[in-house]
Amino acid sequence: xxxxxxxxxxxxxxxxxxxxxxxxxxxxxxxxxxxxxxxxxxxxxxxxxxxxxxxxxxxxxxxxxxxxxxxxxxxxxxxxxxxxxxxxxxxxxxxxxxxxxxxxxxxxxxxxxxxxxxxxxxxxxxxxxxxxxxxxxxxxxxxxxxxxxxxxxxxxxxxxxxxxxxxxxxxxxxxxxxxxxxxxxxxxxxxxxxxxxxxxxxxxxxxxxxxxxxxxxxxxxxxxx
Numbered sequence: 328x329x330x331x332x333x334x335x336x337x338x339x340x341x342x343x344x345x346x347x348x349x350x351x352x353x354x355x356x357x358x359x360x361x362x363x364x365x366x367x368x369x370x371x372x373x374x375x376x377x378x379x380x381x382x383x384x385x386x387x388x389x390x391x392x393x394x395x396x397x398x399x400x401x402x403x404x405x406x407x408x409x410x411x412x413x414x415x416x417x418x419x420x421x422x423x424x425x426x427x428x429x430x431x432x433x434x435x436x437x438x439x440x441x442x443x444x445x446x447x448x449x450x451x452x453x454x455x456x457x458x459x460x461x462x463x464x465x466x467x468x469x470x471x472x473x474x475x476x477x478x479x480x481x482x483x484x485x486x487x488x489x490x491x492x493x494x495x496x497x498x499x500x501x502x503x504x505x506x507x508x509x510x511x512x513x514x515x516x517x518x519x520x521x522x523x524x525x526x527x528x529x530x531x532x533x534x535x536x537x538x539x540x541x542x543x544x545x546x547x548x549x550x551x552x
Contacts, residue, residue: 331455334523335462338530342463345534347541348470350548357480359547360471361415363540364487368420369433370536371408371486373441375401377460381444381453390450394457407485414483432539439532443525455522459529468492 354360378398385391409419424430440460447453472492475481481488 339462343466345537347537350544361417363543365417369425370437371405373437387450411484411486436532436536451522452525459526463533
């Protein structure tokens, strides 16, 4: 499965070049990021369900136990997110807001990634889905942690700061166990193509979503000038 990690690394490197992350370097106030943060709400509040449903489909018992440990470590991050919205003086989104036109791209991306859970035919695909989400998250949280450090607001934030990034990186020992488990799974060339296709689809969904976030960010920057 080493080639899977190599493929994910190549996708990460490409995602890191997204215009959203380039423009984030021009943001000089927390309020300029606030609208983008609010638009993440549907994804953040749905993420625990996505993890749970993916785990419920896993057939390998050892892998299932590892994923449940991972889910436990990720639990409660939505509370960090809501804390940060309050710091940014953004009201906790209500139903009308979450299902408004503005939040449509986030809902669409969430539904698309969730659909991969039920379309997956093997544990290889299910673990690849989780690893792809984590891969994209690593890029995002490293960039926003740099942002919050640059603006000296990291101590005030939990989700959009080193606090979250450090929590993600603390998964390393668990990820090592997961990698060992995956390395024992023999993957045919046909299965590799299926797994890589899933990775491509999920990263494509995130790229489209971040196109929307970037448009929001650029518009907010232009208004602030």
